Amino acid sequence: MAKGARTEKVDRGSEHIVLPIIALVFGVIGLVISWVPIINNAAFFFGLIGLILGIISLIVNRKNVKTISIIGTVIATAGMAIVLFTQYHYSNALDKATSELSSAVNTDDDSDSSATDKSKSDDSSSSKPMPTGEDTTLSSGNWEVGKDIKPGIYVLTAPSGSGNVDSDPKNYENPSINIILGSGEEDHETTKYRAYLNDGDQINISGLDTVNFETDKPLNNTSNDQYISGQYKVGTDIKPGRYKISAVSGSGNLITDGSVNEILSTEPDDGEVASTTVNLKNGEVLNSDVQMIQLEEQ
Missing domain, CATH: 1.20.58 (Methane Monooxygenase Hydroxylase; Chain G, domain 1)
Structure with a gap:
């Protein structure tokens, strides 16, 4: 035991x-x-x-x-x-990580919203009627629209001589100027040029003592008509549609911010044409430095 x-x-x-x-x-x-x-x-x-x-x-x-x-x-x-x-x-x-991610997403959303609002604002501003300008004469030099000349639609002429006139738009979507303006003594000169001048654009004049800026107004959607050199907004000056565009006087470039890019001439050489048929869409800008063109609706 x-x-x-x-x-x-x-x-x-x-x-x-x-x-x-x-x-x-x-x-x-x-x-x-x-x-x-x-x-x-x-x-x-x-x-x-x-x-x-x-x-x-x-x-x-x-x-x-x-x-x-x-x-x-x-x-x-x-x-x-x-x-x-x-x-x-x-x-x-x-x-903390979740909060930072949420903050980043909200920031992106705010940026997208801001970009959308800005785009809407730009669209809204582009659809506003162009302000009425005021007849002005500018000498050789650099000038700012809104300070030295009022925004508006103008026809540019040179009383004498010949020189360059160009512009730097504040908004890259706005049309720019790049011409040789003169009194008509040379064949390659533009004697009259119609231009849209927007607030903040820079105007540069060289080789000319003075340039006259005479106010113009929208053409209210004309179609079959003749047009001097210059800028024309489709839907404001020209009715949207299909057109045959012919050179009536002189030669020069014919372009739009769409698909048109031609050299028109009354006496075409190689690479030049006497006329072209194009579709002009609402909102486009037709830019011509041909002395005179003819639009015929097709």
Whole structure:
């Protein structure tokens, strides 16, 4: 019976030491994976189990076995604390990233909205009637529309001599001027040129003492008519449609901001034509430096 008693005592000691070892194992597992995002959710439960088992083993075990129980309990508690700490910081980092992404998306939306509003504003401003200008004479030099001459539609003439007149539009969509203006002494000169001058455009005059700017007005969608050199807006000056455009006097370039790009001449050489048939769409600008052209609706 003595031997049986000794056997029972060894078994009870083995049972008592298993509990703190299990607590220690759970605590260590929880501590190891407590730093890993998402997975550390499971680490908390490992730590919790280790903590519970450690407390139980502290209660039921003898003093010489309590050391393992204390270590397991401390490690389990540390793992749980690390899980809570890391979860707090991971959550803050995620919230910050989400907030920055949302802010970036809102900024893009605001930019798109601003661009759309600007486009609508530009369309609205382009559809407004051209202001009435005022007869003005400018000498050689650089001039700004809105300061030195009022915005409007003008016919440009040179009282004498010959020189260059060009412009730098403030809005790249507006038509520009690039002509040799003269009194008619040379064949290549333009004697009259009709132009749209918009606020902020820069006018450059060189080689001429003076240039007269005489006010003009929209032609109210005429069709079959003759036109001097210059700029004509389809839908304002010329009715949209299909036209045969012929040179009546002189030669020069005929272009639109669409698909037209020809050299017209009453006596065409190589690369020149006497007439061309084109489709003029609403909103386009017909720009000609031919002395006189004829439009015939087809």
